[in-house]
Amino acid sequence: METLAPLEQEVAQLIIETLHLDDMQVSEIDPTAPLFGEGLGLDSIDALELSLAVTQKYGITISSQDPNIRSIFASLRDLSAHIAANRSR
Amino acid sequence: MSLQWTAQRERGSRGSLRLIRWIGLRLGRPAARAFLYPITLYFLIKAKPQRLASRLYLTRALGRPATLFDIARHIHCFAATILDRVFLLSGRDRLLDIRLHNPECVLERIDSGRGFLLLGSHLGSFEAVRALAIGRRSLPLKVLMVPEHNQVITEILHALNPQAAETVIPLGTPESLLRVKESLDQGCMVGLLGDRSRPEEDTLACRFMGEPAPFPTGPMTLAAATRAPVVLFFGLYRGGNRYDVVFEPLTEGIAPERRQRAQAVEHWTRRYAERLEHHARHAPYNWFNFYDFWDETGIGPT
Numbered sequence A: 001m002e003t004l005a006p007l008e009q010e011v012a013q014l015i016i017e018t019l020h021l022d023d024m025q026v027s028e029i030d031p032t033a034p035l036f037g038e039g040l041g042l043d044s045i046d047a048l049e050l051s052l053a054v055t056q057k058y059g060i061t062i063s064s065q066d067p068n069i070r071s072i073f074a075s076l077r078d079l080s081a082h083i084a085a086n087r088s089r
Numbered sequence B: 001m002s003l004q005w006t007a008q009r010e011r012g013s014r015g016s017l018r019l020i021r022w023i024g025l026r027l028g029r030p031a032a033r034a035f036l037y038p039i040t041l042y043f044l045i046k047a048k049p050q051r052l053a054s055r056l057y058l059t060r061a062l063g064r065p066a067t068l069f070d071i072a073r074h075i076h077c078f079a080a081t082i083l084d085r086v087f088l089l090s091g092r093d094r095l096l097d098i099r100l101h102n103p104e105c106v107l108e109r110i111d112s113g114r115g116f117l118l119l120g121s122h123l124g125s126f127e128a129v130r131a132l133a134i135g136r137r138s139l140p141l142k143v144l145m146v147p148e149h150n151q152v153i154t155e156i157l158h159a160l161n162p163q164a165a166e167t168v169i170p171l172g173t174p175e176s177l178l179r180v181k182e183s184l185d186q187g188c189m190v191g192l193l194g195d196r197s198r199p200e201e202d203t204l205a206c207r208f209m210g211e212p213a214p215f216p217t218g219p220m221t222l223a224a225a226t227r228a229p230v231v232l233f234f235g236l237y238r239g240g241n242r243y244d245v246v247f248e249p250l251t252e253g254i255a256p257e258r259r260q261r262a263q264a265v266e267h268w269t270r271r272y273a274e275r276l277e278h279h280a281r282h283a284p285y286n287w288f289n290f291y292d293f294w295d296e297t298g299i300g301p302t
Helices: A006-018 A043-060 A076-086 B002-027 B030-033 B036-046 B048-062 B066-089 B106-114 B127-137 B152-160 B162-165 B176-184 B217-226 B258-282
Strands: B098-101 B118-120 B141-145 B168-170 B189-193 B205-207 B213-215 B231-237 B242-250
Touching: A006 A043, A006 A076, A043 A076, A043 B217, B002 B030, B002 B066, B002 B127, B030 B036, B036 B048, B048 B066, B066 B106, B066 B127, B066 B231, B098 B127, B106 B168, B106 B189, B106 B231, B106 B242, B118 B127, B118 B217, B127 B141, B127 B189, B127 B231, B127 B242, B162 B189, B168 B176, B176 B189, B176 B217, B189 B231, B205 B258, B213 B258, B217 B231, B217 B258, B231 B258
Parallel strands: B098 B242, B118 B189, B118 B231, B141 B168, B141 B189
Antiparallel strands: B205 B213, B231 B242
16 A cells, blocks of 8 residues: 555544544555545545535635536545645645 | 336336326316326236335324225325326416415524525425425525436426426435535525435434334434534325425534434434324325335335
């Protein structure tokens, strides 16, 4: 498994804290694995809560109307890249 | 093999629904209603699983063994509301006598600009409420729906009223609930149904008419995650052209802390099951779940 970049580590921590994945370590998250369905197995409720947490922490709003919405949530790496490109704090 | 069969059944129901629409719009409501009797008889004879499910449910709801006449009345009630959907969604709802009970609890919340969840069930007609919202543009309603569920019905109804299509939020994508949250933030009411669970969904066994039945916990989990108030509604068909649409506030918001959430979600899911039982006891023939609702394997409707 690949090692995580610093922002990826931070976002992985946010995912674990927000969704209370208590039995998971940051190092266990594969940055390229899908977050939803297979991989981490997150669901629609998790997506909502994760978006709210990202908004609060990084000051970016993830809109359901964003044409790239699926790819934003595709993996930890994609989500981190989206945050890096759009964050305001 | 089974796929082919499904496709065939789909075509069959598409045809009969088109026929209902055509009869309804061409011949008018009184003439179309005359067709409900042969339709009822047909399903009473042909639809064995639905007949068995009806008997199981009615025996519990009525508190006595259900008769064949009770089952016929049940099927007739269902067919009548399906026909009325045609009139509701094509803007001919003046043909119907729809009485609202406690609409203030909805209207006041809309005026205050705070979005909320409007939680219904398969007890009665969901469309009775939806048509009112589409008719009066000022009532902002979105509907959260499983897209493949009732696809044929949805397709035809949307042909009747394209505006209805715009109000649907399809379930099952990562962004579905994000759209719900955005709609709530804009002051919309978001309608969903809380009695049927899908096989992969989390459920809670709630006491319903004396026996445990699996209720989905998704609606209350959504309420907790969005912190939105929940208002219950029941669009009950009373026979003839009469509908009673009952609104009932359930909660101003569910404790949002994720760690205490499970308990709160259980509490409000049970409360929903209690209110559903209350209204089902008073309008037993409005129950439109024609499958073994108590089957804990959660197979749900086929």
